[in-house]
Amino acid sequence: DAGITQSPRHKVTETGTPVTLRCHQTENHRYMYWYRQDPGHGLRLIHYSYGVKDTDKGEVSDGYSVSRSKTEDFLLTLESATSSQTSVYFCAISESYSLNTGELFFGEGSRLTVL
């Protein structure tokens, strides 16, 4: 199994508060991704990174920011959480650019509830 750890695994917060989710990998893979999973929508890409300090937006990036200061860590931040951001968030990694191959290794997910 790919070594991916997400933290926290569960979080409940209030509208308007900042939230940061962390993804840590031990595989030294270049590419890292944040997805959200919602009923009826499957998995949707929020942001991705193709190297340290190199990131780009996915299809649902509004309200989210990311940072990657080290190869092994990719942070997802909600500056001011809203109820529409209640979701399960998955980090994924790949050795090659998955948006060309589709092959991803996923973490176990972080369930976020915004009240």
Place this chain on the structure above:
Amino acid sequence: GQQLNQSPQSMFIQEGEDVSMNCTSSSIFNTWLWYKQDPGEGPVLLIALYKAGELTSNGRLTAQFGITRKDSFLNISASIPSDVGIYFCAGQMSDKLIFGTGTRLQVFP
């Protein structure tokens, strides 16, 4: 944007039965993939298909890349309780990876 229509949405079957699910789109894809998500876990890649018409097996799983490049199906033969989960198709094209909405499979002994 592109959408993948995955069916059925859910299936309730008895252990030992065969299962078939499919994914269709109005768009053409270069790669089709099938992922499985166990309860409380992240998705895991089962099969990747790279050529139109390709038929690939992985144990009891068989998947095909449709000849029109707009669809794919996944078959599971002789289902067992650990097949329970959500199965996602995904299509890749032009720097985009699109996921279907999933088929939830329940297997009863």
